[in-house]
Amino acid sequence: MIEKGVLYGVGVGPGDPELLTLKGARLISKAKLVAYPIDKEGRGLARKIAAPHIPQGAEELPVPIFKRRTGSTDLTAYDAAIAGISARLDAGDDVVFLCAGDPFFYGSFIHVFARLAGRHRVEVVPGVTSLTAAAARLKRPLGARDDVIKVLPGTLDEGRLRAELADAKSVMIIKVGRHFSRIRALLRDIGLDGQAAVVESATLENERIYPVNDVPDGAKPYFSAILIYSGAESW
């Protein structure tokens, strides 16, 4: 009887290849099968970050994770990729699945995990998140002592966002995109706009970090988060 393989969900960190963990680097550098999410153009951030460690000759299994979001009629490529990983695990092969940031922190690995954890052994290797990477690059502490830290999707309605922002010391708002103008107006209304920065691609070579008030009216920064560091000055 063949012993089944292990699916390793490896967080490769926020972007700087040096923010990969030693454990992640070890697992990737010994991998025979490397899986990772790709976008519609076939690009994968996690693969790019991990590239220096992927062995020559490793077999690669790109997973078109975006297909999952296009409705139930067009899941074939995604389903086929998941089935392919499952078959390799059944055959006794280990699979290293690369995840930008941390596997369980808003990563597409969560969907893969939900599909495969029921019948396969899964090990998760945590990674540096965009949350602490953004704070490090901004040089703003997130929280100490009795501070509350939150991560809020920008898709929440205004009432919820307003309530959640009260009293939190540091807040990362993710999935800002087309909600930017609405969110900035809210931050201005409650007086937090002066302690909020837009963070794009923290620690990557195309990193951009700037005050939310520097964004021209009407502009819509697409791929970005907002980090609110309210009161970091008081430490």
Add this chain to the structure above:
Amino acid sequence: MIEKGVLYGVGVGPGDPELLTLKGARLISKAKLVAYPIDKEGRGLARKIAAPHIPQGAEELPVPIFKRRTGSTDLTAYDAAIAGISARLDAGDDVVFLCAGDPFFYGSFIHVFARLAGRHRVEVVPGVTSLTAAAARLKRPLGARDDVIKVLPGTLDEGRLRAELADAKSVMIIKVGRHFSRIRALLRDIGLDGQAAVVESATLENERIYPVNDVPDGAKPYFSAILIYSGAESW
């Protein structure tokens, strides 16, 4: 004129020495001066985690960070340690300050940063936090899509805790300690106790993870966090 040194705040991760980043390992392995917090017994978790990378012959600067909390009359040792680091930076030496987890995520480095960032160049290297490490060990995703993730100190009053727990997908309650009974009673009242685990020393050799309902009444787990994973089943 001597160019001043750089203070590197390096997150060494939650406990497993392999969860150090490549960047952290590189900086530590080249360090001539290594600083780190110590407790009253002279022990330092961050130093223990980083030990395999500290060069033989590196000079060590332990910082009795606990002294900071004993009131204004007994800060001498802490103040002296900070002044010592500052003097070495002035003399042109770089100092690598080791931080368990991430430097800006409830770390004692935040206090050091507050004291030294005004007059010295500081670079922060983010690390894996206990938040994502605990989720990885529990094999419970923290958040996807429109989920809210929070970190709440157990010192918050019951009304605030109750309000903050509503609608959050995953919550890490830190600094549980003597508040354990009160917090568990609250979790039972709102029906979250069945999806909550005590996490002690995640990824360390003395790691212990168990359901909050396994803790006998009256027991007070001291150094621990509670991770609430409400609804992870639905992914």
